[in-house]
Amino acid sequence: MDTSPLQFDIAPSSGVPIYRQIVDQVVALVAGGRLTPGDFLPSVRQVAQTADVNPMTVSKAYGLLESDGVVERIRGQGMCVSATATSGPLAERREQAQQLLAPAIHRARLLGLTDKQIRALFEASLKDSAK
Amino acid sequence: MNQLSQPAVLADGLCKSFAAKQVLSNLDLALAPGTVLGLLGANGSGKTTLIKCLLGLFRTSGGRAQIFGEDAWNLSATTKERIGYVPQEVATYPWMRVRHVIDYTAAFYPRWNRELVADLCRRWRLPLDERSGSLSVGQLQTLGIVLALGHEPELLILDEPVASLDPGARREFLRTLIDLVEHPDRTVLFSTHITSDLERVASQIALLRDGQIEFCGELDLLKDRVKRLRILAPDALPASFAVAGALSCQVDGKLAVATVADFSPQEIDELRQTWNADVTVSDLNLEEIFVELHDSESPKLSQGELTGAVR
Numbered sequence: 280m281d282t283s284p285l286q287f288d289i290a291p292s293s294g295v296p297i298y299r300q301i302v303d304q305v306v307a308l309v310a311g312g313r314l315t316p317g318d319f320l321p322s323v324r325q326v327a328q329t330a331d332v333n334p335m336t337v338s339k340a341y342g343l344l345e346s347d348g349v350v351e352r353i354r355g356q357g358m359c360v361s362a363t364a365t366s367g368p369l370a371e372r373r374e375q376a377q378q379l380l381a382p383a384i385h386r387a388r389l390l391g392l393t394d395k396q397i398r399a400l401f402e403a404s405l406k407d408s409a410k
Numbered sequence: 411m412n413q414l415s416q417p418a419v420l421a422d423g424l425c426k427s428f429a430a431k432q433v434l435s436n437l438d439l440a441l442a443p444g445t446v447l448g449l450l451g452a453n454g455s456g457k458t459t460l461i462k463c464l465l466g467l468f469r470t471s472g473g474r475a476q477i478f479g480e481d482a483w484n485l486s487a488t489t490k491e492r493i494g495y496v497p498q499e500v501a502t503y504p505w506m507r508v509r510h511v512i513d514y515t516a517a518f519y520p521r522w523n524r525e526l527v528a529d530l531c532r533r534w535r536l537p538l539d540e541r542s543g544s545l546s547v548g549q550l551q552t553l554g555i556v557l558a559l560g561h562e563p564e565l566l567i568l569d570e571p572v573a574s575l576d577p578g579a580r581r582e583f584l585r586t587l588i589d590l591v592e593h594p595d596r597t598v599l600f601s602t603h604i605t606s607d608l609e610r611v612a613s614q615i616a617l618l619r620d621g622q623i624e625f626c627g628e629l630d631l632l633k634d635r636v637k638r639l640r641i642l643a644p645d646a647l648p649a650s651f652a653v654a655g656a657l658s659c660q661v662d663g664k665l666a667v668a669t670v671a672d673f674s675p676q677e678i679d680e681l682r683q684t685w686n687a688d689v690t691v692s693d694l695n696l697e698e699i700f701v702e703l704h705d706s707e708s709p710k711l712s713q714g715e716l717t718g719a720v721r
Contacts, residue, residue, distance in 0.1 A: 291609040294637075294693020296630035324592070331584055333446060333611045334592055336630075385690060389642070 282314060284321035284329035297332055301340035302347075307375060309349060309360060320350060320358040416479050418443045418565050418597040419464055423473030426456075426463050433459045435621040436473065441614075443564075444594050446587070448608035448629075449601040450700055451618030457601040458498060460618065461569050464599075465495055477565065491519060494563030496571045500554030504543025508553060511542050512560070519561040527560045533582055547574040555583060559590070566590065568600035572607060580607065587611050605696040615696070617703060624703065629696065636699045637673040641666040643687040653681070657706040669694070669702045 287304055289297055308314040323341060327334035341358050344350045350358045387397045419441040426434040433456040441447055451457045462468040463475050466482035475482035480489050502511045512531075516522040531538060534552040537545075545553065551574050558566060572580045584607060590596055591611070602608060608615065609629065616626040625632070639653065643664050651661045654677070659668040670677070678689050694702065 292606045292695045292697070294633055294695045294698070296633045297609070298630055299634075327588055328585070331581060331588065331610055333588060333613060335446075335613055339630075382690070385688065388688070 282308075282318055282321050284325040286321070287326060287330065289330040289332060291330075291332060297336045298340040298343065301326070301337060302343050305340075305344055306349060310375065314360050316360050316362040318360045319353075319356065320344075320360070322357055416443075417441055417476075418445070418478060419567075419599060420474065420476040420479075421460070421464060422476075424460070424463060424470055424475055425472035426459055426468060427471045433621055434463065437622050439616060439623050439626060441597055441599060443597050444591075445614050446591055446598045446612050447600075447614045447616055447626075448612035449599060449616050449618060450603075450605070450608070451601070452704060455618045456621055457618055458569055461567055461599070461601065465493070465567060491521070491561060492564045494558035494561065494566040496551075496554045496558045496566075496568040498569040498573070500550045500557075502542045502550070502553070504541060506542055507539055508536055508542055508545070509538040511553065512538075512557065515557045516560055521562070522560050523562050524560075526562065527556055530556045530559065530586065533586075534579060548576065548579060551575060552579060552583075555586070559586070564596055566596070566598045566600075568598070570601055570603070572602060572604060580604070584610055605700060609696050617700070619704065632699060633693065633696070635673050636669065636671055636694055636702065638692045638694055638698075639666075639668045639670060639678070639681070640690045640692070641668065641681060641685065641687045642689075643685045647685065653677075657702050 286308065287301060289300055291297055293300065295303075305314065305320065314320075320341065321329075323334050323337045326332075326337045341350065345352055345358070348361060348363060351361045353359045384397060387400070392400070417440040419439070421437050421439040424434055424437040424439075425432070437460065439460075449457055449460070459468065463470050464477065464482055466475070466477075466485050469483055477485060478489050478492060480486060485493075503514075506514065508531075512527060516524070516527075530536075534549075534556070536549065536553060536556065542550070542553065551571065555568070555571055558568070572583055575583060587598060588611060591598060598611075612629055614627060615629045615632060617624040636657075641647070641653075643666075646663050647661050647666050649661060651659070651666055653659055653666075653668040653670060655672055656668040656670050659666060673691070678691065681687060681689050
């Protein structure tokens, strides 16, 4: 299946370089199962034109994804999510979730909450979201 | 092979003074073919002077300025054909109609892409039958860009090309640049104050300060390395508290905010351990980095500090 270039949410004026935003988003899409082996990434040109960014930056991101083994370059067709990309998705997903949690824990401590209170809050939020 | 090693634009020990006032002093800059370089600098830092020296519109007071290996002051006609230039203030003959200004300019070039020009005029809604003297500043600027692109130059130099453009026209300009640089040998140098435009198209950033290039390198590397740290210690930090290599550091009781030019996770761990502190790291965008570098009184950001490999 082809992926729409609109899948990427690129913020050029963020402090995170654009190539890294693309890499992170592809990894997240793969880890979350929204991109599966055999899916093609949108072409460099499509992404560059949709997001109005330099195509070299997109190429750089795709090159890194290729060297990390997340995607494979298929001659004449583009970048394809590799069969091995899904190995160990849990570790990947855990790491990402941890990165999201760390600042929240930090802020909670700044608000003067104890670890016990934070844990209770986390449990309560978890229950809430399951409803 | 020579083409590969030769920079499209080169400044080597470039100096420029106007009477007693030195604007550029011993400035070095090299642009490899295929680079899109954004030139940043405060008002009056010498961006226009640098561009005019590079183009041979100003005679340098010392050092070398070269384009495609030729002395900028003595550019041959064939080299000039390879250059497109949009000045800060576009000047045309006010009595000429826009279409005639275009035809007049086209006549100077052996190669002129009429289709491209017609397409650009449509995209920018340039009123072809109006006299150029009645155009608004922004329309005149877009006309200047169209005139600089008609001969499909390998090297495009633009001096604040978007200063008078509305956001829609600015975005159209960026799209044009993005289309242009799809061709891997095209080189672009443009000065601007609009950092968000550079973030979209520039691969390299050069910062002009005190007549020299303070930093020239990849935008991505700059964003990867320049970070702001917020350090929260359990007790008040001493007034002497400092972070090694920081561009700025403010201490207020238990809290310190520092901007580092060369972020490393080990350094953060050290800070955490030494001061038993909570350290958070935040990313800075180009505008924030520009202000930090510009306000910083610390010595120049050394090239060495920012040449580490990108992960």
